[in-house]
Amino acid sequence: MKYLYIVLIFLLYGLTYSQEIAILKYKGGGDWYSNPTAVPNLITYCNNSINTKINPKPETVEANSIDIFQYPFLHMTGHGNVFFNDDDVNNLRNYLISGGFLHIDDNYGMKPYVVEELKKVFPNTDLVELPVTHPIFNTAYNFPNGLPKIHEHDGKRPQALGIFYEGRLVLLFTVESDLGDGWEDQSVHNDPPDVREKALKMGANIVKYAFEN
Template sequence: MVRIQLEHARLATLLATLLVALLVACCLLMVAVPVFAQGMRPGELGHFTIARLHYAGGGDWYSNQSSLPNLLMELQRRTGVPTTEREAIVTLDDESLFNYPMLYVTGHGVMRPIEADLSRLREWLDAGGFLWVDDNYGLDASFRESLARLYPDDELVALDGNHPIYSAYYELPGLPKVHEHDGLPAQGFALFHSGRMKIFYSFSSDIGDGLEDVQVHNDSAEVREAAMRMAINICYFALTQS
C-alpha cells in the first residue's frame, strides 16, 4: 500500500510539474519568446517525454522508430513545451513506469498482456496516466480484447470532430487519414473512466507512419503535417485535460 501511494504521488507530482511548464510555455509564446527554458538538459525535471510501451505478445512494439523523436522535437519547437530528444522505452513491470505521464502503443501484430500487466496498467491510468494506442494495421483485435480485460465495465466511445482533442492546439476536423489500410475511414476512439479520458485510440489512420522521416514512407507534405498536428493535439490534450 505504501509503495502504491508513493507511485501515485510521484506521477501526480510529475503531472503538476509538466502542467506548470506548459503554462509558462504558453505565457512565453503569448509574448513571442521563441524558446522555453533555454539551457535545460533533456531528462531534467519539467521535460516532457513519451514512454513507448514494450508489450508482450509478439507484436512489433518498436515500429515507426523515427516517429516519436520527430514528434517530441516538433512539440517543443511549435508549442514551447520542453521535451526530451527521444522517447523512453518501458515495460509494465518497470519500476520507472510512474515517471512517465504518457504511454504510446503501436504495432502490426498481437499484444497479450498477462493479468499482472493489466493490473499495473490500470493502476498507472487511475493515478493520472494517459495512454495513446495508434493502430499500425493489425493491432485492433488484440487491443480490444486486452481493453475488455483492463476495464470490463467501460467501452470505447467513438469521438466526433467536435471533441476537444481535435482542437487542443490545432483546429482539425477529426482524425486524419494517413495510410489506406482496408480503406476504412479514420476514427478516433476514447475510453473514459471516472470522468476523464484515459485512453485515446487512433484507428485506421496510422498517425505514427505520418510522423516518420520523409524517406520512410514518402508521404506527402500535407499528410505528414496533418499527422504531426494531430499528434501534437493528443499530447497537448493529455497534459491539459481537467
C-alpha cells in the same frame, strides 16, 4: 496501501517530469518497436510548434514496470499480437486512473488484440468513438472532421476511440489513420508534405491535450 504508494510515486515523478513521453513495450510478439523515427519526430515538432520541452530521445518502458509512472504520456504501436498479463493489467490500470495517458496507434492489424486486452484493464468500460467536437481535435490545430486519414489500410474511415475514467479521457486508440507512419522520416513512406503535416499536427493536439487534462 500498494495503490497509495504507486499514486505517491506518480505524483512525485509528475512534478519532476511534467512533460515527457515514453514508448510502451508490450508482450505477445507484436512489433512494439515499429516506426522508430515517429515519436522522436513528433517530439521535435511539438517542441518547435507548441512550446513543449520534451526529451527528444524517448525512453522505452515495459507495461509491468513502475517506470511508467515517470511519464504522463505513453505511446504504443505495432502490427501484431498484444498481450497483457496480470502484472501489466494492474500496473496500466493504476497508471491510467492516477493521471497517466496512453495513446495507442494502430500501425495495422492491432485492433482485435488491443480491444481484447483493454477489456482486462477496464472490464466494465467500452471504447467509445470521440465526436468531432471533442477538444482533442482543436486543442492546438483545428480538425473539424476529426481524425485525419494518413494511410489507407483497409480503406475504412479513421476512428479515434477512447476510454474515459471519471470523466477524463485516459486512453486514445487511433484506428485506420496510422498517425505514426505520418510522423516517420519522409524517406520511410514517401508521404507528401501536407499528409505528414496533418499527422504531426494531430499528434501535437494529442500531446497538448494529454499534458493539459
